[in-house]
Amino acid sequence: MLIYDELTAAERALWDAFPEGRWVDLRTGVPEEDDPATGAEWGAGRTVRAEVVAALLLGGGPARPGGVAALRLAGARITGALDLAGAEIGSPVWLRGCRLEQPVSLHAATTRTVHITAGRVPGVDAGLARVEGHLDLTGSVLETGSLTLVNAQVTGELRLNGARITAPGRWGVFAGGLAMGGGVYCREGFFTRGGVRLVGAQLPGGLFMRGARLESPQGEALVADRADASAVELSDGFRATGTVRLRGARIADLLTLDGATLDGTGTALFGVGMQVGTLDFGLATKPSGTVDLRGATVTALHDRAGSWPDEVRLDGFVYGSLHSEATPGRENVNRRLAWLRRNPGYAPQPYEQLAACYRQAGHDDDARRVLLAKQRHRRTTLNVPGRVWGRLLDATVGYGALDRRHPVVRVSPGRRRLAPHDGGRRRRHPHPEQELNATTGSMRLTAVTLDCASPPALAALYGTATGLDLDERSTGDFAAPTSTPPGRGCRPWAPYGPSRSPSRNGGGSCSTRPGARSA
Structure with missing residues (x-):
C-alpha cells in the first residue's frame, strides 16, 4: 500500500499529473546528462519506483472529473520490476528517454497505447497481450533482452524505427502468431542482434524494414513462414546476416529487396511456396548464399543481372511477367537462359515457364530458343547413344x-x-x-x-x-x-x-x- 506522504518529489509530481495526463519531465536539458545510457547515475530527484507506476496504471491513483488519465513521464530512472502481466490497463502510457532497470512485463495484459521511446530497457514481454492502440519502441535500446509478442494483438501500429535490440539468445524479436491491425515499422536504423521471428503473423498493414540491419550469423535473420502481409519492404540498405525465410508466405502486393544485401551463408533467401504479387529482386550485391524459389508464385518479377547468386533453385517457380534492365532481345534471352542454368541439375519446368512467359508476351522466336535450350540441357543427362542421337536431331532440325x-x-x-x-x-x-x-x-x-x-x-x-x-x-x-x-x-x-x-x-x-x- 503506497502512502502519498512517503513518495519522493518526483513520484508525487507523477501522481498529481496522472489524472489529467500531464507530462512530468525530469530532464535537465543537457544531452550528455539526459542520455539514458548514463541513467544509472541519476539521483533520487530523477528516480521513480516501478510500483508507483504500476499502482497508477492499475487504478490506484486519484480520479479527477473532466480529465483523461494518462501516464506521461520523461527522463526518469525507473527502479524495480514493472510487472503488469494479466492486467487491464485503461490509460495510455508514455515513457520518453527513461531508463528501466528491469524488464517490462505486459504478458496477457489488455492495455491502451504504450510508448517506450528513446529509452533503455532490458526487455519487453507482451506475449498474448492485447494492445488497443500502438506499441511504440522508437529509438529505444533493449540491451540484454528481447521483444516478445507471441500471439499478441495490436490494433494499431508496431513502431520499432531506430530501435536497437541486442538479445543474448537466438531471437531479438519473437513474435510468432502476431496479429496486427496496422503496419510493422522497423526503419531508420533499426538493428537487432538475433533474428526476427514472425511465423504465421497477420500483417495487413505490411512489414517495412527499409535500411534495417538483422544479424544472426548462425541462423535465420528473418523468419516469416506462412505470414500474411499486404507488402514487405526489405530495401534501401536492408542487410541480413543470416537466412531470410519466407516459406509459404502470402504477400498480396509488393515484396521488394531493391538495394538490399543478403549475407546468409548456405541459403540467403528461402522462399519456397511463397505467393507474391510483385517481386522486386534488385539487390545491391550478389547474395553469398543460395536463393530458393521452388514452388513460389509471382505475378510480376523485376530483377537485375547482378542480383542472382551462383545457385538459384527455380523448379516449380511460376511468374506471370518478367521485367529487367533494358537489353536487346537476343542478349536478354541469353541472360535468362544463363539464369536457368544456375538451377542445380536438369529440370524441364523452368524452361517451360520461361518459354510460356515469352509466348504470352508475343515473343514466339524467343520461346522457341528457350525450348531448344531445354532439349540441349536435357541431352547432357542422357547416356552416350542418347547424346549422339540428340546432337543429330539438333544439327538437322x-x-x-x-x-x-x-x-x-x-x-x-x-x-x-x-x-x-x-x-x-x-x-x-x-x-x-x-x-x-x-x-x-x-x-x-x-x-x-x-x-x-x-x-x-x-x-x-x-x-x-x-x-x-x-x-x-x-x-x-x-x-x-x-x-x-x-x-x-x-x-x-x-x-x-x-x-x-x-x-x-x-x-x-x-x-x-x-x-x-x-x-
Whole structure:
C-alpha cells in the first residue's frame, strides 16, 4: 500500500499529473546528462519506483472529473520490476528517454497505447497481450533482452524505427502468431542482434524494414513462414546476416529487396511456396548464399543481372511477367537462359515457364530458343547413344523448335534441302523413304530416313537411345526399329515401295539405308 506522504518529489509530481495526463519531465536539458545510457547515475530527484507506476496504471491513483488519465513521464530512472502481466490497463502510457532497470512485463495484459521511446530497457514481454492502440519502441535500446509478442494483438501500429535490440539468445524479436491491425515499422536504423521471428503473423498493414540491419550469423535473420502481409519492404540498405525465410508466405502486393544485401551463408533467401504479387529482386550485391524459389508464385518479377547468386533453385517457380534492365532481345534471352542454368541439375519446368512467359508476351522466336535450350540441357543427362542421337536431331532440325512450320528434310546422294509442307499436302518425291518430319509444338518425330554406310549399326544406335528394338527383317541394305514404347506415337516398321511413305498415315519410324552421304 503506497502512502502519498512517503513518495519522493518526483513520484508525487507523477501522481498529481496522472489524472489529467500531464507530462512530468525530469530532464535537465543537457544531452550528455539526459542520455539514458548514463541513467544509472541519476539521483533520487530523477528516480521513480516501478510500483508507483504500476499502482497508477492499475487504478490506484486519484480520479479527477473532466480529465483523461494518462501516464506521461520523461527522463526518469525507473527502479524495480514493472510487472503488469494479466492486467487491464485503461490509460495510455508514455515513457520518453527513461531508463528501466528491469524488464517490462505486459504478458496477457489488455492495455491502451504504450510508448517506450528513446529509452533503455532490458526487455519487453507482451506475449498474448492485447494492445488497443500502438506499441511504440522508437529509438529505444533493449540491451540484454528481447521483444516478445507471441500471439499478441495490436490494433494499431508496431513502431520499432531506430530501435536497437541486442538479445543474448537466438531471437531479438519473437513474435510468432502476431496479429496486427496496422503496419510493422522497423526503419531508420533499426538493428537487432538475433533474428526476427514472425511465423504465421497477420500483417495487413505490411512489414517495412527499409535500411534495417538483422544479424544472426548462425541462423535465420528473418523468419516469416506462412505470414500474411499486404507488402514487405526489405530495401534501401536492408542487410541480413543470416537466412531470410519466407516459406509459404502470402504477400498480396509488393515484396521488394531493391538495394538490399543478403549475407546468409548456405541459403540467403528461402522462399519456397511463397505467393507474391510483385517481386522486386534488385539487390545491391550478389547474395553469398543460395536463393530458393521452388514452388513460389509471382505475378510480376523485376530483377537485375547482378542480383542472382551462383545457385538459384527455380523448379516449380511460376511468374506471370518478367521485367529487367533494358537489353536487346537476343542478349536478354541469353541472360535468362544463363539464369536457368544456375538451377542445380536438369529440370524441364523452368524452361517451360520461361518459354510460356515469352509466348504470352508475343515473343514466339524467343520461346522457341528457350525450348531448344531445354532439349540441349536435357541431352547432357542422357547416356552416350542418347547424346549422339540428340546432337543429330539438333544439327538437322534443331529438335523441331526453330521453325514454326512443319519442316521436311530430304536427304539424297546428290543434294540436301529443307522445304515445308505445301498446304498440308506432301509432295511426291523420288525417294519418299528419305524424309524427316518434326512438329513444332510437341517436337514429335514422325519419320526419320538416313543414308549411311551401315544401316544396322545406325538403327541399333537409335534403338539404344530410344529403347526400340531392331526389326528382325532388317538387312544390310535397309534397317529399322520394329516397335515403340507406349505413348511414343510411332508405328511398327513395314516394308514399302517408292509409292508408300513411312509417315503417310502419321505413324513414325526410323529407317536407314546405305548411301554415299549421311545426315
